[in-house]
């Protein structure tokens with residue numbers, strides 16, 4: 604496993620509970636609005652893959668109310684919380700860049716604030732893999748980074764953490780190259796406890 608992944612895995616193993624409490628203090632996280640954009644396009648019981656599901660709340664839980672959800676995460680501590688928080692979904696430990704599923708397995712793939720922990724030079728290949736796992740016409744919803752970060756922050760919520768992202772223009776280019784047409788393409792700033800943070804929200808159709 605690469606150094607970046609080890610930093611991310613051991614970081615979330617240490618801060619899983621703290622991350623959950625911290626993220627609940629963000630008053631204007633637009634995740635529910637974008638999740639609703641997705642779920643309004645899906646049938647009841649549709650198979651959905653949630654990449655970097657974390658503790659499963661609030662997003663995996665919201666998806667699992669109406670869909671058949673598989674959550675994947677690198678961190679066992681996150682998965683332990685997710686299994687407790689969302690008994691109606693299935694969970695599996697894994698690296699989102701190393702998963703394999705038969706082509707066309709899912710109606711949707713989601714990634715809420717998780718691709719930004721994958722080295723940016725690997726994100727294009729990840730998007731191509733996601734496109735293959737989706738049925739034709741399937742959807743990919745993600746909150747991507749857009750800060751040009753690329754390296755380890757020595758203390759994020761009390762642990763070292765690796766972040767990596769591209770500009771919105773490069774995110775868009777990589778998604779289109781992977782075969783997605785974007786229905787939603789918005790940069791949104793929200794107030795994290797330490798100050799404003801901006802993410803690139805995309806909802807792409809394969």
Ligand SMILES: C[S@@+](CC[C@H](N)C(=O)[O-])C[C@H]1O[C@@H](n2cnc3c(N)ncnc32)[C@H](O)[C@@H]1O
Nearest residue numbers: 615655656657676677678698699715716717720
């Ligand atoms: C910022 S948290 C977001 C958690 C959850 N999606 C949410 O919105 O609250 C990022 C999550 O992605 C997971 N993650 C990071 N890199 C990953 C990878 N390569 N494969 C699978 N999970 C990963 C982390 O362990 C962490 O739980």
